[in-house]
Amino acid sequence: MMSKKIIGIGALSCGFLLLAIVVGIRCYAGVKPSLKLSNNSSVLTLSSLGFSTRVSSINQSSALSDSENNKSKPSDVAENQAVPILYYHSVAVEAGNELRIPPDQFEAQMAYLQNKGYQSVSLDQFYQAEYHGGTLPAKPFVITFDDGYVDNYTTALPILKKHGFTATIFMVSSYINGEGFLTWPQLTELAANGWQIEGHTVDHPYLSKMDAATVLSELKNSKEVLEKGLGYPVDFFAYPYGDFNDKVVLAVKNTGYLLAVTTERGWADHKEDEWHVHRVYCFANMGMNEFSRRLQNPKY
Numbered sequence: 001m002m003s004k005k006i007i008g009i010g011a012l013s014c015g016f017l018l019l020a021i022v023v024g025i026r027c028y029a030g031v032k033p034s035l036k037l038s039n040n041s042s043v044l045t046l047s048s049l050g051f052s053t054r055v056s057s058i059n060q061s062s063a064l065s066d067s068e069n070n071k072s073k074p075s076d077v078a079e080n081q082a083v084p085i086l087y088y089h090s091v092a093v094e095a096g097n098e099l100r101i102p103p104d105q106f107e108a109q110m111a112y113l114q115n116k117g118y119q120s121v122s123l124d125q126f127y128q129a130e131y132h133g134g135t136l137p138a139k140p141f142v143i144t145f146d147d148g149y150v151d152n153y154t155t156a157l158p159i160l161k162k163h164g165f166t167a168t169i170f171m172v173s174s175y176i177n178g179e180g181f182l183t184w185p186q187l188t189e190l191a192a193n194g195w196q197i198e199g200h201t202v203d204h205p206y207l208s209k210m211d212a213a214t215v216l217s218e219l220k221n222s223k224e225v226l227e228k229g230l231g232y233p234v235d236f237f238a239y240p241y242g243d244f245n246d247k248v249v250l251a252v253k254n255t256g257y258l259l260a261v262t263t264e265r266g267w268a269d270h271k272e273d274e275w276h277v278h279r280v281y282c283f284a285n286m287g288m289n290e291f292s293r294r295l296q297n298p299k300y
């Protein structure tokens with residue numbers, strides 16, 4: 001009786017041991033891909049592109065957040081793909097101004113994206129997926145427009161509608177209703193069409209050159225004006241001229257924004273923190289080859 005019980009316990013322990021080994025192997029196999037991904041360091045790649053001192057300090061912070069991600073986030077989040085966030089300004093013809101992309105070129109780019117099966121996602125979807133474990137469709141990309149040119153409504157909206165895409169506008173709040181810029185009714189209609197209207201300061205200054213009080217009022221006042229006019233929270237921000245430093249980043253965070261996009265080149269990846277999100281610059285006469293090259297290589 002006694003020995004049978006001992007044998008029984010022995011067999012049971014062996015069973016547990018075997019189970020533990022099997023589970024251990026499975027867990028290891030499950031974790032391995034995410035480790036492999038995180039070894040693909042962004043530091044090397046960016047520094048090999050010859051970025052400035054400011055970028056190398058960003059790299060250090062992204063290296064830090066990398067190791068934090070490995071500790072705290074489940075492997076499926078670590079495996080989220082990088083997403084190209086395209087950025088434009090104006091869709092119009094003006095010779096010699098690369099910020100104004102002619103409508104036919106913009107149309108060709110959107111047709112290319114649709115034909116290749118890309119699906120536009122909102123900045124909010126991107127944020128949730130990259131930083132909070134949400135999901136994205138296959139071949140996701142984000143379209144953004146800086147400053148709030150009126151042609152974003154008159155020209156870009158019908159083109160994007162035709163292709164089933166939406167976009168985000170980073171609106172300079174003092175430009176609203178100004179000549180050549182969007183009006184409140186246009187902004188409201190864009191929002192009703194699934195577009196997001198987000199923050200880009202009051203006056204579009206170089207924030208790193210402003211004193212702390214001005215930085216704060218630029219961020220706070222523009223956010224409040226947009227929220228009051230649109231009736232929903234304004235959570236995302238674009239640094240004017242892509243200009244920022246550590247103090248500016250802190251002020252953006254303290255104003256209550258959830259994420260800020262830069263003009264640093266490359267696809268957006270959660271290996272960079274929420275305050276240093278990269279974008280893909282799109283400009284007049286870039287050509288379809290260059291456009292498609294930037295959509296094929298996350299570190300183009």
Ligand SMILES: [Zn+2]
Nearest residue numbers: 146147240241
């Ligand atoms: Zn701007």
